[in-house]
Amino acid sequence: MxxxxxxxxxxxxxxxxxxxxxxxxxxxxxxxxxxxxxxxxxxxxxxxxxxxxxxxxxxxxxxxxxxxxxxxxxxxxxxxxxxxxxxxxxxxxxxxxxxxxxxxxxxxxxxxxxxxxxxxxxxxxxxxxxxxxxxxxxxxxxxxxxxxxxxxxxxxxxxxxxxxxxxxxxxxxxxxxxxxxxxxxxxxxPSDFHQIKAMAHLIQKSGWNWIGIITTDDDYGRLALNTFIIQAEANNVCIAFKEVLPAFLSDNTIEVRINQTLEKIILEAQVNVIVVFLRQFHVFDLFKKAIEMNINKMWIASDNWSTATKITTIPNVKKIGKVVGFAFRRGxxxxxxxxxxxxxxxxxxxxxxxxxxxxxxxxxxxxxxxxxxxxxxxxxxxxxxxxxxxxxxxxxxxxxxxxxxxxxxxxxxxxxxxxxxxxxxxxxxxxxxxxxxxxxxxxxxxxxxxxxxxxxxxxxx
Amino acid sequence: MxxxxxxxxxxxxxxxxxxxxxxxxxxxxxxxxxxxxxxxxxxxxxxxxxxxxxxxxxxxxxxxxxxxxxxxxxxxxxxxxxxxxxxxxxxxxxxxxxxxxxxxxxxxxxxxxxxxxxxxxxxxxxxxxxxxxxxxxxxxxxxxxxxxxxxxxxxxxxxxxxxxxxxxxxxxxxxxxxxxxxxxxxxxxPSDFHQIKAMAHLIQKSGWNWIGIITTDDDYGRLALNTFIIQAEANNVCIAFKEVLPAFLSDNTIEVRINQTLEKIILEAQVNVIVVFLRQFHVFDLFKKAIEMNINKMWIASDNWSTATKITTIPNVKKIGKVVGFAFRRGxxxxxxxxxxxxxxxxxxxxxxxxxxxxxxxxxxxxxxxxxxxxxxxxxxxxxxxxxxxxxxxxxxxxxxxxxxxxxxxxxxxxxxxxxxxxxxxxxxxxxxxxxxxxxxxxxxxxxxxxxxxxxxxxxx
Known part of the structure; x- marks a missing residue:
């Protein structure tokens, strides 16, 4: 039985x-x-x-x-x-x-x-x-x-x-x-508008006026990028590079685009602060490779990955540098x-x-x-x-x-x-x-x- | 009977x-x-x-x-x-x-x-x-x-x-x-990508390096604006202003936004070339008011209104200035x-x-x-x-x-x-x-x- x-x-x-x-x-x-x-x-x-x-x-x-x-x-x-x-x-x-x-x-x-x-x-x-x-x-x-x-x-x-x-x-x-x-x-x-406004304000107040931004190519990423550009301009923050990654895993160019993004980060060595509006999946892959390549930066995290255990448990994640994030209100x-x-x-x-x-x-x-x-x-x-x-x-x-x-x-x-x-x-x-x-x-x-x-x-x- | x-x-x-x-x-x-x-x-x-x-x-x-x-x-x-x-x-x-x-x-x-x-x-x-x-x-x-x-x-x-x-x-x-x-x-x-590339090329070749752009706030307008910004940058064209109008008539702020756009055009008097990615309805209203206000510019038309009889038959439309447009291939x-x-x-x-x-x-x-x-x-x-x-x-x-x-x-x-x-x-x-x-x-x-x-x-x- x-x-x-x-x-x-x-x-x-x-x-x-x-x-x-x-x-x-x-x-x-x-x-x-x-x-x-x-x-x-x-x-x-x-x-x-x-x-x-x-x-x-x-x-x-x-x-x-x-x-x-x-x-x-x-x-x-x-x-x-x-x-x-x-x-x-x-x-x-x-x-x-x-x-x-x-x-x-x-x-x-x-x-x-x-x-x-x-x-x-x-x-x-x-x-x-x-x-x-x-x-x-x-x-x-x-x-x-x-x-x-x-x-x-x-x-x-x-x-x-x-x-x-x-x-x-x-x-x-x-x-x-x-x-x-x-x-x-x-x-x-809340709408991303508030988060992005706060982000631009934080960047300006911290004196980081030369930054990079990475987003996905979906409605979320594109709209966030547009608003960020407006807010950055209003806060006298200059954007050194904008990288856009495919949002969906069914797009098999993701890996190539992540590698290109890392090359860009290395090339733009004077950029120390990078705003990241990505899905957890992308951040996971990006960070794992960045650690291998000894990239150490200040990362500004959007609310969808700032508190993700998937990211905080990446082996040797501390080598990535510092992460400052925005998160949803907790209860x-x-x-x-x-x-x-x-x-x-x-x-x-x-x-x-x-x-x-x-x-x-x-x-x-x-x-x-x-x-x-x-x-x-x-x-x-x-x-x-x-x-x-x-x-x-x-x-x-x-x-x-x-x-x-x-x-x-x-x-x-x-x-x-x-x-x-x-x-x-x-x-x-x-x-x-x-x-x-x-x-x-x-x-x-x-x-x-x-x-x-x-x-x-x-x-x- | x-x-x-x-x-x-x-x-x-x-x-x-x-x-x-x-x-x-x-x-x-x-x-x-x-x-x-x-x-x-x-x-x-x-x-x-x-x-x-x-x-x-x-x-x-x-x-x-x-x-x-x-x-x-x-x-x-x-x-x-x-x-x-x-x-x-x-x-x-x-x-x-x-x-x-x-x-x-x-x-x-x-x-x-x-x-x-x-x-x-x-x-x-x-x-x-x-x-x-x-x-x-x-x-x-x-x-x-x-x-x-x-x-x-x-x-x-x-x-x-x-x-x-x-x-x-x-x-x-x-x-x-x-x-x-x-x-x-x-x-x-064809995709707007080709039209926008041609537009930026035309603008650059004509020596117009200080322009304005007006689009709708829908997927069409937003995506066109994004691509235009990239192409303008690549062609050393500077964008003096970007105005975004509500796409759908169910939004009753359209009239106010059209008036604000016209005020912007008057204010930015040194801008003589304006790229217009709008629906025929918007162009009709914008031009009718622009004629009343004696605004005379060079307008770059997107394919969806460049050959529209609704626009070419506006009374006194010639007063608006010159219109250079892109159009679909005719058969x-x-x-x-x-x-x-x-x-x-x-x-x-x-x-x-x-x-x-x-x-x-x-x-x-x-x-x-x-x-x-x-x-x-x-x-x-x-x-x-x-x-x-x-x-x-x-x-x-x-x-x-x-x-x-x-x-x-x-x-x-x-x-x-x-x-x-x-x-x-x-x-x-x-x-x-x-x-x-x-x-x-x-x-x-x-x-x-x-x-x-x-x-x-x-x-x-």
Whole structure:
């Protein structure tokens, strides 16, 4: 019997990770039922594998490059929803969730969005075309996410069709504040405008008037660069060089461009301060190579990597020089830490991510602590069949400190704010309705309830 | 009986223009059946009216600001499709079309795109969620459009789900050449990169080394500005000022920003050359006010307004100074001119745009020729009930020269190229299949056939 259970576990895990999406249910990463369903979009994997077929077909492929810090973000969403469900906030109304992995790909995020917008309680997963969505009842009532601004913007364009509220927890691109373009988007993080203004001010006050800047070539990086140029000019800071790297890993020129950027840094030897608006993935690669090349500078970090454990745990990272960073406001996340302690209690049958984490953890059981994150990332690049063993549960407990180290307090807090903002809006909306009935309200009605001073949600712990 | 016909005509026309979208069929602007349906997206109206309801609801509203030049673009698409149908190119296979008005709004374009992707021959208008769209049969097989780059990009993100070919006839933003982001997008116009390089070269060769630049705040304008800054630097051209205007008319700060821009131009009196990357609407307003203020400069025009009759017919436009422009390559459009002569033969029951044009033309019957376009534009801003009269047909014939004047040869040619590119690809695909059967091929298969040297399509007349 025990052997059978192990075999079944093994089968489920292989299915969950090595098979591409075959049915809509394969596509969802984590789900839980409820009277009101909240959608979630997270870039849990860094890349979708390209199809080997030629010509290329419109198919969702397998994703690789499991990111521990983003996995933790999904747990933060689940934890916040559980917290609301265990509180008296919605008195008897249960929140559910449906979390999808965007694989850091706009098209995958669009597929998930199509599912969010599909008709509630319909045997087929279909989005109906309507001139008027005022009375249309989609599968989810609101969406949290996604991380990257470019993906968030594309998703928002589609959610606008039904004016479905979308709460961003990490997308800081300035343009997302534009209510004409993004009427149903709200966020719990400030626009990059404020960060860049502060950065330029810091640079000027520190007397660094000759600097370099590195950004990605996506909406996030391009817009940040534009604003930085304006702010630098206003603060009499001169920009010696601007390097722009491809944002998405599906672009295979990234490595070449990182090498060229390092050559530029060496060439411009008199530039000692470099502003870095990149994704964690880029910073990781850039710094690892910079350490090998003995590059020592002052780096100005943007909020998306300034507190990342992925960066602070790079071997010999201190050799890189000094890093001055900006970070999201932190909250008290002690209850999230307790939640992580009890992760093994979370029902894992509807959470493929827990399975996948367990699998990678098991495969990396014997690497040293500092290499664990990278081992998990690399392991998920391969499509090895997993050999199940009974150590999974023990590993969860043993490696809890590891998860805790990788939880970025600013981002976790920002996700908690996003969920609670929705929770409070739903509470207000449900005061005069029976929200156990899924038809009690339409998504667009939530937006009105959310247009109240945000300070109300500041304490969520 | 005659009275009854007039009454019915009147009723149909009022329905077609003053009612907002109620059913999917209200939403389509022009349609014709066929074995293979091509979708079209055009910004025929300049703006969608805001809902008067509070809170705002997710509804498609009535659109205003009828643009003659874009109406002509839809006719160019229809004409090209008819030309293919009347030729031996597809031997027995008939192309049909479904043309939608984006109202220069991303959300409206997204709604039309949802309809393009909805399931073929299904009683309900629904898009099915699938992990694999390789065998999915949507309503249309390919899309032509849309005009504005920002709208084209948002639409392309959604079409990527099914790898549906999208052929742009006017969207020149450089980023649309990125095959990682936009794998199913192709275009018959060059990327702005080439135009901007030529512009900077022209400016440098002419010895104008102190210039101003005005752009819109959308993807088109922002990307053009970025590239221009790089090219200007490379050509030792200094930029005295950069002004950025809101791209969309739904932003009601446009007028204030245009006035501020004119003040800037007056203030920077030593700047005599101004590069203008704007929409025709902005240039029209900017120039009208500049003439009143006696501003006389050298203007460098981007391809989207350099040959626009809307601009060249502004009263006293010569007072503005000199305009040097870049334009799309022109083709022979004489057969399109013949098509315009016989416009009254086009079946108008499935073309709401013809009805609307007739209505505006009738209302503007007594204004002088040079004011006709603006009268039509202004008339469509109001929701006057139309008084039908028998003069419609006569007006069509009489005002044919007017249409001919407003047809921009470069754009008309570009649309012809787009339709013929699809026509040739479909011909190649249909060599071994029976394309009278709507299930003969899937949209993604067309893309492969289109990856052949484009010069093949250069002669379409």
């Amino acid at each position: 025990a052997f059978l259970i192990i075999l079944i576990t093994c089968f489920v895990i292989i299915l969950a990770t090595s098979q591409p999406c075959q049915t809509p249910d394969d596509f969802v990463a984590a789900t839980s039922p409820g009277h009101i369903i909240i959608g979630g979009l997270f870039a849990i994997h860094e890349k979708m594998l390209s199809s080997e077929d030629y010509p290329r077909r419109p198919q969702i492929q397998k994703c690789v490059g499991f990111e521990i810090s983003v996995f933790l973000q999904t747990l933060a969403m689940i934890h916040s929803i559980e917290k609301i469900n265990n509180s008296t906030l919605l008195s008897g109304v249960k929140l559910g969730y449906e979390i999808y992995d965007t694989c850091t790909e706009v098209t995958v995020a669009m597929a998930a969005t199509l599912r969010f917008l599909s008709k509630f309680n319909c045997s087929r997963e279909t989005v109906e075309f309507k001139c008027d969505y005022s009375s249309y009842m989609p599968r989810v009532k609101a969406v949290i996410g996604s991380g990257y601004s470019e993906i968030t913007m594309a998703v928002s364009r589609m959610l606008n069709l039904q004016l479905m509220p979308q709460v961003g927890y990490e997308s800081t691109a300035e343009i997302l504040s534009d209510k004409i373009r993004f009427p149903s988007f709200l966020r719990t993080v 008290n996340i002690s209850s999230f830490h307790s939640f992580l302690q009890n992760l093994h209690l979370l029902p894992s049958d509807s959470n493929k991510l827990l399975h996948e984490y367990a699998m990678h953890l098991s495969a990396c059981a014997y690497v040293k602590y500092t290499d664990l994150s990278q081992c998990i990332f690399n392991h998920s690049q391969r499509t090895l069949a997993y050999k199940a063993n009974k150590a999974i549960e023990r590993n969860f407990v043993m490696r809890n400190d590891f998860l805790r180290d990788y939880a970025e307090p600013g981002l976790i807090h920002s996700i908690q704010l996003a969920v609670f903002a929705l929770g409070y809006a739903i509470r207000d909306l449900c005061q005069a309705r029976d929200c156990q009935n899924p038809n009690a309200f339409q998504p667009w009605e939530i937006i009105i309830e959310m247009q109240i001073p945000f300070s109300k949600f500041c304490s969520v712990n | 005659a009275f009854l016909i007039i009454l019915i005509t009147c009723f149909v026309i009022i329905l077609a223009t003053s009612q907002p979208c109620q059913t999917p069929d209200d939403f389509v602007a022009a349609t014709s059946p066929g074995h293979i349906i091509i979708g079209g997206l055009f910004a025929i109206h300049e703006k969608m009216l805001s809902s008067e309801d509070y809170p705002r609801r997710p509804q498609i509203q009535k659109c205003v600001g009828f643009e003659i030049s874009v109406f002509l673009q839809t006719l160019a698409m229809i004409h090209s499709i008819e030309k293919i149908n009347n030729s031996t190119l597809l031997s027995g296979v008939k192309l049909g079309y479904e043309i939608y008005d984006t109202c220069t709004e991303v959300t409206v374009a997204m709604a039309a795109t949802l309809r393009f992707l909805s399931k073929f021959n299904c009683s309900r208008e629904t898009v099915e969620f699938k992990c694999d769209y390789s065998s999915y049969m949507p309503r249309v097989k390919a899309v032509i459009g849309s005009g504005y780059s920002e709208i084209t990009m948002a639409v392309s993100r959604m079409l990527n789900l099914q790898l549906m070919p999208q052929v742009g006839y006017e969207s020149t933003a450089e980023i649309l050449s990125d095959k990682i982001r936009f794998p199913s997008f192709l275009r018959t116009v 022979n459009i004489s057969s399109f001119h013949s098509f315009l002569q016989n416009l009254h033969l086009l079946p108008s029951d499935s073309n709401k745009l013809l009805h609307e044009y007739a209505m505006h033309l009738s209302a503007c019957a007594y204004v002088k020729y040079t004011d006709l376009s603006q009268c039509i534009f202004n008339h469509s801003q109001r929701t006057l009930a139309y008084k039908a009269n028998k003069a419609i047909e006569r007006n069509f014939v009489m005002r044919n020269d007017f249409l001919r004047d407003y047809a921009e040869p470069g754009l008309i040619h570009s649309i012809q190229l787009a339709v013929f590119a699809l026509g040739y690809a479909i011909r190649d695909l249909c060599q071994a299949r029976d394309c009278q059967n709507p299930n003969a091929f899937q949209p993604w298969e067309i893309i492969i056939e289109m990856q052949i040297p484009f010069s093949k399509f250069c002669s379409v007349n």
